Amino acid sequence: MRALPLLALALLTAGCEWVNPMLQQPKVKPYRKSVFYPDQIGMRAPPPGTIPAGAPADPVALSGRSPDGTPVARIPVAVTPELMELGRRRYDVFCAVCHGVLGNGQGPVARNMSIRPPPSLLTSGQRPDGFFYGAITEGYGYMPSYRPWLGDEERWAVVAYVRALQLSQDTRVEQAPPDVRARLEKESR
Template sequence: MSRALPLLLCALCACQVFDPMQWQQKYKPYRGTTFFPDGVSMLPPPPGTVPWRGAVQPAVATGLGPDGKFLAVAPVPLTRGLLETGRRKFDQTCAICHGLVGDGESMVAKNMSLRPPPSIHLKRGFPDGYFYQVVTNGFGLMPSYAAELTVEERWAVVAYVRALQLSQSARVEQLPVEQRRRIEEGRRP
């Protein structure tokens, strides 16, 4: 054992020293070169290169339409699965501040001395793209959640925010017949 350790260390060091990747010819970032006529080793991407975020369509990645305005409606199909993801992610990521129904009632809100998280129901008239953009870039004191939520999860959260807003503002006539009847029966004395 006492001999094995130095041997192992030597082997590890040798790997570092003789690693061909360490010694091969290459340009380090921002080094100049005489190889290319403009003297720049970091080549700019060829014209027409699609940016990494462009792997999804620009509208999906930014929440903005070609006119630069917020998309009125989310550019992803609204499915039950999307809403379920949205609910899970909202409960995990947003509810600690905005409350489980988004009304701004939470322990964090109660204890926040600066600007408390507002009720998301106050923003009912805002377009879907606006909410996506708030989650992606943050808003005032609220940080961005782009690192926590993928693009799809952000749209899922937006869809669920819409569902929450509807849940707190729907008229009885908007409910499916069955639920409407249950409410109306419940109201009878």
């Protein structure tokens, strides 16, 4: 007979689950089906042409690709000292651990990675700017996409900084602007 009140209590509390509106919320859970849509797929793809809020409206700047699908040759946003500084900060946080602070592929992860060590970014100087933007945006082989962590402007900023790294490691004195050249020549005397 002792068990009876306990049983009643168990039944009562179990009942709460069926009526408690907090547990019965009409919402779509990831990968679950939905009776709301005719195809019953709960997770919806954004309509074609959807542009993320706050993104530049220019589709070339967004995708890094020309209308014919090839990577753009040049960074399509203004490269300012501020953009370069933003790129340096983001690169040091998100890329240097693998590709190295200098971009030479000598990051701490690279030294311990056996499958496919991150390559040097200094040897791909001839590639178009859109190639680097594409690698960051879409991912590249084993490397994941950095789109979830870096905004559109930040990704172009990183491309600008990778370019600066390439120049800093592989430029002849003759290629430097006249004032820099004059200074370097003076310093080397």
